[in-house]
Structures are given as structure tokens and as C-alpha cells.
Amino acid sequence: MSEIALVQNPNVGLDKTQKGGPYVNELSTLNLGPTHPATHGIFQNILTMDGETIVDAEQTVGYIHRAFEKIAERRPFYQITTLTDRMNYCSAPINNMGWHMTVEKLLGIEVPKRAQYMRVIMMELARLTDHIVCNSILAVDTGALTGFLYVYQWREFIYEIYEEMCGARLTTNMGRFGGMERDFTPVAIEKIQKLLKELPAALKEFEGMVMRNRIFMDRTQNVGGISAERALNYGFTGPNLRAAGVDYDVRAMNPYSSYEDFEFDVPVGTKGDTYDRFLVREEEMWQSLRIIQQAMDNLPAGPYHADAPHYYLPEKQDVYHNMEALIYHFKIVMGEIDAPVGEVYHSVEGGNGELGFYLVSDGGRTPYRLKFRRPGFIYYQAFPEMIKGTSLSDAIVTMSSMNVIAGELDT
Amino acid sequence: MENQQITDALVAQFGADAVYGIGESHGILQVTTTVESIVPMIHFLYAHPTFKFQFLTDLAGIHFPDAKGQELGVIYHLHSLENNVRLWIKAYAPIEAPHFPTITDLYAAANWMEREAFDFYGIIFDGHPNLTRILNMDEMDYHPMRKEYPLEDATRHDKIDELFGR
Numbered sequence: 383m384s385e386i387a388l389v390q391n392p393n394v395g396l397d398k399t400q401k402g403g404p405y406v407n408e409l410s411t412l413n414l415g416p417t418h419p420a421t422h423g424i425f426q427n428i429l430t431m432d433g434e435t436i437v438d439a440e441q442t443v444g445y446i447h448r449a450f451e452k453i454a455e456r457r458p459f460y461q462i463t464t465l466t467d468r469m470n471y472c473s474a475p476i477n478n479m480g481w482h483m484t485v486e487k488l489l490g491i492e493v494p495k496r497a498q499y500m501r502v503i504m505m506e507l508a509r510l511t512d513h514i515v516c517n518s519i520l521a522v523d524t525g526a527l528t529g530f531l532y533v534y535q536w537r538e539f540i541y542e543i544y545e546e547m548c549g550a551r552l553t554t555n556m557g558r559f560g561g562m563e564r565d566f567t568p569v570a571i572e573k574i575q576k577l578l579k580e581l582p583a584a585l586k587e588f589e590g591m592v593m594r595n596r597i598f599m600d601r602t603q604n605v606g607g608i609s610a611e612r613a614l615n616y617g618f619t620g621p622n623l624r625a626a627g628v629d630y631d632v633r634a635m636n637p638y639s640s641y642e643d644f645e646f647d648v649p650v651g652t653k654g655d656t657y658d659r660f661l662v663r664e665e666e667m668w669q670s671l672r673i674i675q676q677a678m679d680n681l682p683a684g685p686y687h688a689d690a691p692h693y694y695l696p697e698k699q700d701v702y703h704n705m706e707a708l709i710y711h712f713k714i715v716m717g718e719i720d721a722p723v724g725e726v727y728h729s730v731e732g733g734n735g736e737l738g739f740y741l742v743s744d745g746g747r748t749p750y751r752l753k754f755r756r757p758g759f760i761y762y763q764a765f766p767e768m769i770k771g772t773s774l775s776d777a778i779v780t781m782s783s784m785n786v787i788a789g790e791l792d793t
Numbered sequence: 794m795e796n797q798q799i800t801d802a803l804v805a806q807f808g809a810d811a812v813y814g815i816g817e818s819h820g821i822l823q824v825t826t827t828v829e830s831i832v833p834m835i836h837f838l839y840a841h842p843t844f845k846f847q848f849l850t851d852l853a854g855i856h857f858p859d860a861k862g863q864e865l866g867v868i869y870h871l872h873s874l875e876n877n878v879r880l881w882i883k884a885y886a887p888i889e890a891p892h893f894p895t896i897t898d899l900y901a902a903a904n905w906m907e908r909e910a911f912d913f914y915g916i917i918f919d920g921h922p923n924l925t926r927i928l929n930m931d932e933m934d935y936h937p938m939r940k941e942y943p944l945e946d947a948t949r950h951d952k953i954d955e956l957f958g959r
Binding site: 443444447449451452453455456487612614615616617628630635636724725726727729736738740742751753755759760763764792793 | 818819821823847848849850851853855868870874877879881900901902904905906909913926927928929930937938944
């Protein structure tokens with residue numbers, strides 16, 4: 383072989399650290415997203431790769447920014463509910479009810495016990511759908527499609543319960559200020575009982591298929607880990623924080639909507655890696671079922687909404703036959719009711735963590751300022767740190783297990 | 794840990810000139826401070842042996858066009874997970890020079906929160922590692938959450954404020 387040929391085809395096994403060698407400092411750029419089937423949402427990551435290894439990632443977000451905070455400044459309070467369920471659309475009822483509770487706090491409305499229990503049931507159902515989606519899709523991302531098919535029908539079934547409660551499936555607009563818009567129908571109760579009876583078997587089957595699966599464990603253990611200190615510093619909340627070993631759960635720490643009445647455990651992980659996040663979400667589903675069971679068993683009788691005529695729409699029958707009801711109906715629908723001056727922060731445990739609403743009211747009909755604390759927006763910024771030094775396939779799995787939802791991130 | 798304890802400690806440390814507007818809103822303590830005192834105050838609360846405000850829940854910008862010289866504000870939502878106490882620290886700056894110090898060196902979470910406040914309100918966080926727009930496009934030449942930017946199309950007459958009592 384001549385000398386020239388050697389220069390043109392350098393030895394592949396050359397020492398990489400050798401200065402001036404053909405492969406030294408040769409980094410490539412890879413675009414992951416904005417639309418990519420494996421990112422489950424519209425995010426762009428510009429990865430700097432050294433061969434298969436990720437050296438750095440630059441994130442771009444905001445592709446589906448819809449200016450919710452600005453729009454909210456022009457809307458009466460009840461019209462903002464429809465904005466909230468477009469944030470984390472995997473667990474829309476939690477967003478709706480978090481917003482309702484924020485406004486109730488500002489107005490000082492006392493919600494009856496039955497409505498609080500009903501809210502707990504709907505919120506836990508929402509948590510179930512959120513975790514079913516996240517965990518089963520995580521399994522899909524590691525190459526196991528079957529488990530997904532087993533549990534996904536139950537998400538569909540929970541959507542049927544939503545439909546029974548509010549008429550919608552994805553963007554639910556469920557509940558009203560002061561309670562729920564309607565009581566549980568017999569069909570809804572029947573469906574919730576069926577879910578409580580039959581979901582555990584499906585969940586067990588899913589866990590049997592995935593949880594101790596050698597391939598799944600190899601793909602997720604020690605992948606995308608984060609320490610408890612870093613997670614807290616990055617503002618992690620929810621299952622992602624608990625996987626790192628911090629037992630912060632808004633439901634347990636600052637109970638709202640009668641969560642103090644229920645017995646449930648807060649599962650925590652140890653390493654904060656993808657496998658721990660998966661396990662924490664699995665256990666949370668069992669705890670959600672436990673809470674729903676307790677709430678169904680002890681569902682108090684009584685009204686399902688507060689007596690708050692300025693904010694709660696009157697019965698349609700009354701609107702036609704009762705003067706006051708007609709006036710209130712008109713005023714509510716036209717958004718003509720002034721809220722008191724005040725400033726309030728309320729947070730609930732959303733599917734992904736602490737979902738907060740910071741509301742400043744200047745006494746007008748619309749919020750003066752409304753800030754959504756979206757857990758996904760805050761913890762997603764840790765993603766580059768979590769994937770540095772891992773491979774592309776690990777990055778996909780890490781992102782999937784963080785459950786980043788584009789709607790929540792971008793408002 | 795009582796809210797009174799926190800305010801007493803803050804006043805003792807920073808003086809009444811830098812700690813004012815003390816109040817409580819639905820159980821959450823709030824204090825207003827000067828722009829210069831933000832960083833020392835947050836560091837003090839972070840490192841304090843009993844308070845331990847080591848979790849930054851959120852950071853919100855706000856715009857009051859009528860407050861002359863104090864138009865733009867930042868509200869820091871701190872949380873002491875150990876004591877389960879929340880605290881709002883507020884500070885205001887004039888709109889002509891809305892400079893605030895960054896707290897990204899203390900909380901990594903503040904990075905995107907500050908970028909968001911910059912994006913929507915034009916609040917400049919001095920010392921931020923990468924203060925660029927985050928949710929809006931880079932070409933945008935205004936800060937949309939400021940009150941002078943109306944949401945509705947200005948040419949429409951069916952949605953004028955008067956009709957809605959706004």
C-alpha cells in the first residue's frame with residue numbers, strides 16, 4: 383500500500399486522545415426534534431455528539447406557546463378554566479380543579495364535603511391516566527409495545543368516566559367554582575366501581591411484563607439519574623423529585639380538597655434514574671386506586687356544590703322561572719362579576735408535580751396577573767445535565783420518563 | 794416556625810429600610826425589599842440554620858404602569874421544605890432601567906424562570922448566563938405581557954372595553 387492511500391484511509395482504531403490525529407475533537411451536531419416521533423411533543427434539542435456520546439444539548443422550547451397568561455388577563459375567571467386544561471392535557475381535570483380551588487381561596491367559598499371527595503376521585507383518575515400514559519410509553523420507547531396495549535384501554539375507560547361527568551374527554555373543563563357541575567350519575571359510579579375492580583389486574587399484568595424485565599431494566603437503570611440535591615436545586619417536584627429520594631408531595635404536605643381524610647403512602651426512589659421514576663409512578667397508581675376506593679366508600683351525602691350564586695350557574699329550570707336566577711345567569715355568563723382585591727397562591731399535586739397558580743386580582747372582572755407554575759417547564763431545564771455523557775437512546779428514554787408535556791411547558 | 798420570626802430576623806439583618814410591605818396573604822408571608830437587597834436576603838434565607846428557604850417554587854414578573862419609578866416587579870416564591878413555610882419576596886424597579894440581579898448561582902431553577910420574565914416583561918437580570926427569549930420568537934421586538942400591549946385586535950369595535958365594563 384502506498385503512502386498516499388494511508389493518508390486517505392486513516393486507521394479507524396487510532397488513539398482518539400492523540401493530538402492532531404484525524405478524530406481528535408471531531409464533534410457532530412444532531413437535531414433531535416422539533417418534531418420527532420420519540421420526543422412525544424414539540425421540543426427541539428440540538429445535541430453535540432462525540433460519536434455515540436452526548437457532549438452537550440441545547441434546548442429550544444415555545445413551539446406551541448399560546449400566550450395563556452396574557453389571554454387570561456382579558457377573560458372572566460370561569461373562562462380561564464378552558465385554558466388550564468390545555469396545559470397538561472394528560473391530566474386535565476387536575477389543572478381545572480387546581481384553578482377552581484385558587485379562585486375559591488380568593489373568594490372565600492367553602493366547598494361542601496361531597497364536592498371535595500368528588501374532586502379527589504376525579505383528580506386521582508386523572509393521575510392514573512397521566513401515569514398510565516407516561517409509564518406505558520416509556521416501555522414503548524425501550525421497545526416493548528405489548529404492555530402499552532394492555533393498559534392503554536384503561537386510560538380510554540377513564541376518559542369515558544370524564545365524558546360521563548363533563549361531556550368531554552381530553553380538554554375537560556370539569557367542575558365549577560364552588561363544586562362540580564353535576565352529581566355522579568349512576569353510570570359514572572358503575573364505571574368507577576368497574577375500574578376499581580378490574581384495573582388492578584391489568585396493572586399487575588403490565589408490571590409483570592415490564593418491571594422485572596431484564597431488557598427494560600438494562601435500558602433504564604442508571605440512565606438519566608439526578609441526585610436529590612441537584613433535583614431540589616433545579617426545582618423538581620412530583621414523581622421526578624420523589625424518584626430522587628425527596629418525599630415532597632403537595633397532597634401530604636399542604637392537603638387541599640380533604641386529602642387529609644385519606645390514607646396513602648408517598649413512594650420515593652433512591653437514585654433518581656429512569657427506572658426509579660418508573661417505579662414511583664407505578665406505586666403512585668396503586669396509591670391513587672387506594673384513595674379512590676376510600677373516597678368511594680366514604681362518599682358523603684349532601685350537595686355537590688357550594689351556595690355561591692355569584693359564581694355558580696343556577697339550575698336551567700330556575701333561569702326560566704326565577705328572577706334572581708336569571709340575573710345571576712346573565713351576570714356570570716357575561717363575566718360581569720367583580721372579584722375581591724387580593725393575591726393568592728394555590729398549588730396542587732399535578733401529574734408532574736407542584737402545579738401552582740399565582741393570582742393577583744385588582745378588584746376587576748379579570749385577573750390582573752395570573753402566573754402558572756408549570757412543573758414541566760421548571761424541571762425540563764435539567765435535561766442537558768441529565769443526559770450528558772450518555773447515548774442518544776438513553777436520552778430518549780430519559781425524556782420519556784420525565785414526562786415532559788409540551789402544552790404544559792409552553793402554556 | 795412563625796412568620797413573625799422570619800420578619801424579625803430579616804429586619805434585624807437588613808434594617809427597616811430594606812424590609813417593608815410586610816403582610817400575609819392566605820397564610821403566605823410577603824415582604825417587599827429593594828433591588829440591592831434581593832441577593833443578600835435570599836442568600837441569608839437560604840443559609841439560615843432554621844429557615845432554610847432552599848427551594849425556589851416560582852419567579853413571577855409583574856407590571857404596574859401607574860406606579861411611577863416602580864413599574865416592573867419580580868415576585869420570588871420561596872419555599873422552606875423542611876418547615877413547610879412559603880415566602881414571597883417582592884422588589885420593584887423603574888421601567889427605564891429594569892435591572893435585577895440574577896439568582897441563578899443559588900438556584901439552577903431560576904435560569905428559565907428569569908428568561909421567561911425577561912421574555913414577557915423585559916426585566917433584565919444582570920449576570921444571567923444566557924438571557925434570551927424562551928417562549929416567544931427571537932425576532933420579537935416588544936415584551937408582550939406589559940400592560941400597554943393589548944390582546945385584542947385594535948381595529949375591532951365589537952370588543953371594546955367599555956361594553957364589558959373593563
